Amino acid sequence: MEIVIETPNSPRKRKGANWEKYGWMYMRISGAVLIVLIFGHLIVNLWDKGVGAIDFAFVAGKWTNPFWQVWDVLMLWLALIHGTNGMRTITNDYAEKEWVRKTLNITLWVVCGALIILGTLVATTFDPCIDPNAVNYLPTVCK
Amino acid sequence: MSAEATTPVIAEVPSFAVTLMVRRYNPEVDSEPKWQDYDLTMYGTDRVLDALHKIKWEVDGSLSFRRSCAHGVCGSDAMRINGRNRLACKTLIKDLDLSQPIYVEPIKGLEVEKDLIVDMNPFYQAYRDIKPFLIASDKPEKERIQSAADRERFDDTTKCILCAACTTSCPVFWTDGQYFGPAAIVNAHRFIFDSRDEAAEVRLDILNDKEGVWRCRTTFNCTEACPRGIQVTRAIAEVKQAVLRGRA
Amino acid sequence: MSTPKVHHHQYDVVIVGAGGAGMRAAIEAGPHAKTAVISKLFPTRSHTGAAQGGMAAALANVEEDNWEWHTFDTVKGGDYLVDQDAAEILAKESVEAVIDLENMGLPFNRTPDGKIDQRRFGGHTRDHGKAPVRRSCYAADRTGHMILQTLYQNCVKLGIEFYNEFYVLDLLMNTVDGVERPSAVVAYDLATGELHVFQGKSIVFATGGFGKIFKTTSNAHTLTGDGVGIIWRKGLPLEDMEFYQFHPTGLAGLGILLSEAARGEGGILRNASGERFMERYAPTIKDLAPRDMVARAMANEVREGRGAGPHKDYVLLDLTHLPPEVIDAKLPDITEFARTYLGVEPYTEPVPVFPTAHYAMGGIPTNVKAEVLRDNDTVVPGLYAAGECACVSVHGANRLGTNSLLDINVFGKRAGIFSVEYAKTADFVPVPEGAVDEVLSLLANVRNSKGTEKVAVLRKELQDTMDKNAQVYRTEESLDEALAKIVELRERYQHISIQDLGQRFNTDLLEAVELGFLLDLAEVLAYTAKERRESRGGHFREDYETRDDEKFMVHSMAYKTGDTIKLGWKPVTITNYPPMERKY
Numbered sequence: 001m002e003i004v005i006e007t008p009n010s011p012r013k014r015k016g017a018n019w020e021k022y023g024w025m026y027m028r029i030s031g032a033v034l035i036v037l038i039f040g041h042l043i044v045n046l047w048d049k050g051v052g053a054i055d056f057a058f059v060a061g062k063w064t065n066p067f068w069q070v071w072d073v074l075m076l077w078l079a080l081i082h083g084t085n086g087m088r089t090i091t092n093d094y095a096e097k098e099w100v101r102k103t104l105n106i107t108l109w110v111v112c113g114a115l116i117i118l119g120t121l122v123a124t125t126f127d128p129c130i131d132p133n134a135v136n137y138l139p140t141v142c143k
Numbered sequence: 144m145s146a147e148a149t150t151p152v153i154a155e156v157p158s159f160a161v162t163l164m165v166r167r168y169n170p171e172v173d174s175e176p177k178w179q180d181y182d183l184t185m186y187g188t189d190r191v192l193d194a195l196h197k198i199k200w201e202v203d204g205s206l207s208f209r210r211s212c213a214h215g216v217c218g219s220d221a222m223r224i225n226g227r228n229r230l231a232c233k234t235l236i237k238d239l240d241l242s243q244p245i246y247v248e249p250i251k252g253l254e255v256e257k258d259l260i261v262d263m264n265p266f267y268q269a270y271r272d273i274k275p276f277l278i279a280s281d282k283p284e285k286e287r288i289q290s291a292a293d294r295e296r297f298d299d300t301t302k303c304i305l306c307a308a309c310t311t312s313c314p315v316f317w318t319d320g321q322y323f324g325p326a327a328i329v330n331a332h333r334f335i336f337d338s339r340d341e342a343a344e345v346r347l348d349i350l351n352d353k354e355g356v357w358r359c360r361t362t363f364n365c366t367e368a369c370p371r372g373i374q375v376t377r378a379i380a381e382v383k384q385a386v387l388r389g390r391a
Numbered sequence: 392m393s394t395p396k397v398h399h400h401q402y403d404v405v406i407v408g409a410g411g412a413g414m415r416a417a418i419e420a421g422p423h424a425k426t427a428v429i430s431k432l433f434p435t436r437s438h439t440g441a442a443q444g445g446m447a448a449a450l451a452n453v454e455e456d457n458w459e460w461h462t463f464d465t466v467k468g469g470d471y472l473v474d475q476d477a478a479e480i481l482a483k484e485s486v487e488a489v490i491d492l493e494n495m496g497l498p499f500n501r502t503p504d505g506k507i508d509q510r511r512f513g514g515h516t517r518d519h520g521k522a523p524v525r526r527s528c529y530a531a532d533r534t535g536h537m538i539l540q541t542l543y544q545n546c547v548k549l550g551i552e553f554y555n556e557f558y559v560l561d562l563l564m565n566t567v568d569g570v571e572r573p574s575a576v577v578a579y580d581l582a583t584g585e586l587h588v589f590q591g592k593s594i595v596f597a598t599g600g601f602g603k604i605f606k607t608t609s610n611a612h613t614l615t616g617d618g619v620g621i622i623w624r625k626g627l628p629l630e631d632m633e634f635y636q637f638h639p640t641g642l643a644g645l646g647i648l649l650s651e652a653a654r655g656e657g658g659i660l661r662n663a664s665g666e667r668f669m670e671r672y673a674p675t676i677k678d679l680a681p682r683d684m685v686a687r688a689m690a691n692e693v694r695e696g697r698g699a700g701p702h703k704d705y706v707l708l709d710l711t712h713l714p715p716e717v718i719d720a721k722l723p724d725i726t727e728f729a730r731t732y733l734g735v736e737p738y739t740e741p742v743p744v745f746p747t748a749h750y751a752m753g754g755i756p757t758n759v760k761a762e763v764l765r766d767n768d769t770v771v772p773g774l775y776a777a778g779e780c781a782c783v784s785v786h787g788a789n790r791l792g793t794n795s796l797l798d799i800n801v802f803g804k805r806a807g808i809f810s811v812e813y814a815k816t817a818d819f820v821p822v823p824e825g826a827v828d829e830v831l832s833l834l835a836n837v838r839n840s841k842g843t844e845k846v847a848v849l850r851k852e853l854q855d856t857m858d859k860n861a862q863v864y865r866t867e868e869s870l871d872e873a874l875a876k877i878v879e880l881r882e883r884y885q886h887i888s889i890q891d892l893g894q895r896f897n898t899d900l901l902e903a904v905e906l907g908f909l910l911d912l913a914e915v916l917a918y919t920a921k922e923r924r925e926s927r928g929g930h931f932r933e934d935y936e937t938r939d940d941e942k943f944m945v946h947s948m949a950y951k952t953g954d955t956i957k958l959g960w961k962p963v964t965i966t967n968y969p970p971m972e973r974k975y
Contacts, residue, residue, distance in 0.1 A: 291502075
């Protein structure tokens with residue numbers, strides 16, 4: 001058995017494009033922004049009247065304002081990608097078999113993508129006046 | 144100085160009974176590793192290495208482990224003692240919980256060759272991959288000038304003895320043997336932050352790899368395991384910052 | 392047992408040992424010749440890494456100094472048994488050696504203006520003994536560690552080939568043109584149990600010391616004198632084997648080294664009553680006297696009942712007057728040793744210390760080109776030795792602190808340069824018939840021996856007798872006792888048995904082979920110590936308390952002839968410094 005030190009200039013094998021740096025930065029930046037978004041969300045929703053005051057009218061009313069629409073869509077995107085990327089690192093740490101790791105990661109990103117599409121669709125195409133008969137439950141804009 | 148103050152400690156060294164559970168494996172005869180227990184009488188100044196020697200010299204000569212200097216500077220005898228990575232020669236037996244057996248097993252994440260001996264080659268390879276040597280183009284006639292502050296900048300990481308206690312305590316390394324691991328990053332740090340070195344960017348590029356610094360989850364296992372007291376996790380964090388900056 | 396597989400390799404330069412000297416040689420040889428380094432250990436495990444205090448060089452970075460003063464200190468420190476031409480080379484080339492290391496990347500501590508910082512060390516003085524001088528270049532108290540790391544790093548840079556955990560067991564010689572020359576070394580691969588023959592045009596031994604012949608020692612478990620022992624078994628001489636250095640400050644009871652730097656930074660030795668006893672033994676430089684004098688003074692304090700502790704069997708190293716910041720900045724490792732192993736807090740408590748076997752001044756005789764000698768002046772062409780295993784002799788009867796890190800760098804480099812020079816013009820010496828036979832029978836003897844003796848028991852008895860009879864104080868009687876014991880142990884060694892009969896990492900077998908070398912070297916040491924009927928440097932005979940320049944101003948040269956030892960003497964080279972009484 002001959003142990004030979006490779007020449008020092010032979011590079012370690014690189015595997016594909018490397019997004020890890022950006023992934024790492026994303027986690028920190030999105031984390032910081034999410035703190036503001038989530039606490040802002042909680043304060044606006046719960047302050048004053050508490051959780052009992054949240055009903056269809058409250059949500060519908062909020063989403064008539066583009067400001068809250070953007071706020072919530074941003075929160076949706078950042079949080080889902082943040083969480084999914086976090087799950088990805090966990091599968092990378094603990095899944096020993098390559099095919100298990102790949103399957104889990106693909107599933108994660110498919111679910112994440114689906115949720116983002118659905119959520120974005122709801123928040124941007126939301127119609128507050130769904131049923132003219134149920135006038136009592138609708139926000140004031142529909143009356 | 145009073146005569147009283149001149150007579151510290153090491154009075155009669157008390158002896159005590161202890162059970163050592165050692166993870167044994169000889170691929171020439173065993174199909175898989177097994178635990179073997181040894182009852183020993185040890186003394187207050189004895190270290191785990193002394194207990195292993197006692198087994199080897201008095202009970203079973205086939206017990207195999209690496210050791211050399213026996214005082215924590217050569218880095219041969221890193222092993223997992225009661226679930227923590229330590230140097231056997233720096234772990235006093237009396238400091239362990241003696242109400243139950245002391246468990247001694249090889250460090251994790253590297254292939255076991257025999258008993259407590261593991262194949263260190265992947266570990267050394269990661270070290271060699273980060274270009275662990277000074278790269279400087281100037282040819283000074285005398286020494287290069289370096290301020291005491293610049294020298295201090297990388298002092299902590301010059302202490303590394305390549306014992307692998309940190310790398311093999313890292314949960315990421317356990318599942319992903321491709322990860323450079325804390326020790327390689329510590330040794331890269333030693334050169335990245337050396338004011339005389341000119342190849343920080345090269346090393347930062349190497350560590351900005353899928354298997355580089357971004358694999359670190361800051362679990363601090365490495366810092367806790369380091370027998371030299373190196374702030375390993377902090378060093379890794381400093382390298383991450385440097386990668387983001389693109390320079391040391 | 393089946394015969395192990397045998398592999399063959401050819402290299403221009405084969406270096407045995409990957410400590411400081413071996414790797415320094417490899418750095419010189421590697422770029423110019425096909426070079427292999429064979430080591431029992433992974434390179435950074437070598438004991439160079441345990442050296443703490445520093446490396447001497449008259450850089451004059453902090454105060455006036457020059458190489459001539461350094462030469463004088465080395466000669467005087469060695470009690471005039473130093474070959475003065477070699478000491479001149481050592482001192483002259485020290486500056487370049489330190490600069491080489493700095494340029495290779497070694498992180499020395501720095502002065503305020505950014506140069507390499509220097510500190511005091513035992514026996515190093517300005518202007519021929521007038522006052523202590525700052526000559527030791529250092530990196531905290533892990534200078535050896537930094538040297539070892541830096542040298543390995545540069546070997547990686549140069550792509551040097553290493554064979555790690557290969558244990559060299561034999562040197563093969565063959566006669567060409569009527570001259571016996573080295574042809575190859577035979578190594579045992581610890582991982583597999585297979586044998587490897589490394590044929591080399593030049594062969595460099597850099598295998599380190601043999602402190603494990605003593606019980607209380609600062610040396611690593613692996614320092615069993617294998618290289619020196621191989622040379623001995625080939626019938627080549629060993630020089631000045633009676634001179635063994637006992638370092639004053641080993642942790643009491645354990646032998647772990649506390650650097651002289653502790654005293655260089657102001658630490659003081661005290662006896663049980665707190666007296667600074669070195670004032671009585673060396674009034675001028677006190678605690679910074681050379682190691683042999685301090686070690687004897689300490690042993691004497693204990694012998695005369697002034698030792699500290701419950702058994703009055705050690706003295707105390709007092710650092711308590713030093714500011715904790717100084718201790719932390721300059722002596723972090725050694726204070727941690729005191730805390731870890733003795734539970735003593737050096738900030739507030741004095742540390743129990745006692746002399747510990749540390750360094751072999753003697754070894755394989757070489758000239759200043761690191762060429763091994765077969766007698767007083769004939770060179771063995773193509774065979775080199777450097778570092779602790781060699782005897783140039785720059786250390787004479789007592790080595791000065793910081794001169795060993797210097798020795799490995801200066802003479803390691805020389806071994807590299809001259810071995811390449813030789814390899815460029817020489818041919819391979821044919822490997823003799825039955826190349827591995829001797830190693831096979833050595834291994835088979837150990838494996839097949841079915842006696843009842845245990846290696847660990849014999850080794851312990853050897854170490855006990857050496858500590859008792861051949862340590863700081865020696866007499867004809869004690870040395871006779873040691874020799875008789877060694878003869879007995881050698882006989883019992885024929886009846887050992889080992890438990891591990893496997894091929895993989897058979898450290899049981901390894902320890903048995905090592906014990907054979909230890910027994911050989913202990914015998915040579917005790918024998919030459921008995922024949923040197925004087926006291927000089929590290930060798931102190933209570934029955935001959937003074938130095939006898941008339942009879943013994945010579946190096947001893949011991950040869951193995953059959954089973955007996957033949958002793959010859961070799962004159963000391965004197966250039967500028969006629970022998971004087973050694974006073975500090």
